[in-house]
Amino acid sequence: MRFASFLFLLWVIPLHAGELTGPDRDANGNIVPTPKGEACVEPAEVMRREHMNLLLHKRDQTMYDGIRTKRASLNECIDCHVTPDANGKTARADDETFFCSSCHIAASVSIDCFDCHGDRPLDMIKNSGLQK
Amino acid sequence: MSSPRYQTLTSSPAFLASLIIGFVVLGIAAIGAFNMEHEGHYITGMSNQVVWGMPHVLAIFLIVSASGALNIASIASVFNKDFYKPLARLSAVVAIALLVGGLAVILLDLGRPDRLLIAMTHYNFRSIFAWNIILYTGFIGLAGVYLWTMLDWQMEQFKRAAGIAAFSWRLILTAGTGSIFGVLVAREAYQIAIMGPMFIVLSLGYGQAFYMIVIGLFMDNKQLSEVSKRLSRLMGVMIMCGLAVSVIYHLSNWFLFDARQFELYLLNSETIFPILLWGIHPVIGCILPIWLLRSGSGLADSQKLTLSGILVIIGGISQFYALVIGGQSFPMPLVEGYSATSSFFDGAIVSYTPSLWELMLGSGGFAIALLLIVFCLRLFRLLPVSK
């Protein structure tokens, strides 16, 4: 019995160790990456429910009408929400700590945005030497 | 003529072997498809030059054959030939199964197979490809209804109407499949005037080849002996028609459309195409099966039908390979009177070698068709009982 609980602890502790040392988490234990800047284009409540509609609307405007304003532009989202850590690295789209994935993984909603869209700001790509 | 009686398939060795082979090949195909989807198409032989490869050759062949496989049923109910009536049910099942198999291969070869829903919801009605999606799903539906009218005596009254509808639909479908190539004005290999009709004629022989393999494997010998002679004769005619239309295709390319360089490339070059078009298609795919069906050479009816069906299919795949791959690997002219060279293979004959992955995926279409057929044979009374 004692050995079993020892095994159980061995299993449980690493599972939750990240919560003590890792990225910020909300009350539900989901990771909340810190954005830069002061405020989003809409209040958080609105963004949580409407971000996909805003993005879709903007997507078609950009694609078909060539309207490339900054509001609701995926590139602007990335510039604010994909921020480098102390080592100058950012989370990548597949990581649990990536801004979009932190919720989308928890909610089991898969997105394919980052199959085609870069998952970090232009500066970071340039720093990596991939682009002049 | 008394109404025919039908039975379901028993657990014959052929049934069990088909199940095992079907599932093994399906598993192999799934691995191929998954790997292609996961890695991307660079692991195939396809490239920016030869954009449609082996999966398309096999899938288009299956789709064309599907429409032809319905022919036996059409002869029975549209043209009222009593002899073919007992054979009609199975013909509709083979048609549906081949179409599903072919479509599965096309779908899994897409760059984004996960976007099937988009393909179903976004239609560009100027695209013959979009029309084909409607034609294919419609065919499955119509052939299904037709099958229902044949299986359910209460539906008997609708049988002829459903048969005519399915028959008309299949003609449009095959012409539509041919037109996928026919509308490509950019490429010399494909001309709309001939692609549609050619596909319709070719479908008759190839569809019946699949049908003959199925009855060769699953129909009892007594029943087979009653139908084999007439089916053999019909098959001979279909094969000769297919060969004739293929000759017309090459002749019209040569004389009417002035695509002589391309014809020389297909018929007289150091590529695989002359071997396919002079050797495999006419000899193995036409002459040998006709000889086999006529002379018999001491084989049982079931062996004759199955073997000649397989030979016709080998010939047909060779022909489609030459048409699809040959048409893409031959360079398009950029400026008249000039030869072109570039880093992007302008003016160059491009080589294409199918990779194992795409062969695995392509074989899945055949496995799906086989499994669907044996499931249906087991579930429904499709096989006529000899009197």
Place this chain on the structure above:
Amino acid sequence: MKYIDQYRRRFLGTASAAFTGLSIAPGILLQTVHAKAVDEAVTSQYRWGLLIDTNLCDPGCTDCVEACHQENGIREIHGPETDAQWIRKVTLKHKKTEHILNMPVMCQHCAEPPCVDVCPTGASFKRADGIVLVDKHICIGCRYCMMACPYKARSFIHEKLSDQLPHAPRGKGTVEACTLCVHRIDRGENTTACTQACPNGAMTFGDLKDPQSQISKKLAEHGGRELRAKLKLDTGVRYQGISS
């Protein structure tokens, strides 16, 4: 949806303000502001095109190709068979006189594009200002457009990509081609990466509908040939210096 409406209203407000501006002082605005405002939709008032003078195109020079691929984040991956090439240098040799010509070939931005006609989902489309693009959001990767294109202008992405540039999204399993540097045009820049990079000024970018544009003037003066003109596609890219 409320927020989108708000957004739309704001956008319409700006658009109508711009329109009022146009009607108040048409003379001034029409002549000085050639490109559209950032929040204005593109219109068929323009048709963008390229004119390439093959006499000025140096053999062996690939500056336009490199600039394009740099601009759009196209990198070498698995070799020339499967790598994307939005623009390529073609060497033409006259079959009788053996006269050699050099020229870049890219998407010809046809007025009647075969790729748009054949695309089953409508992912291939022509923008109001004549630029032919792929909406990769609805591209299923069937490659039928590549079969249909008479210029081999399109490339299929054969592998997973990462670190795409913000203005040039590209991804595995979809088809792509030259965008005529649409992101620059939308910013109001009157040039493309290839045009800018050409050391000899062999390429001219401009509005084919504006008779006063440099490209229209050059075309009026010396003419310009369409590649595979027999197909009657009315291409937006024209070539000079090709004798038959």
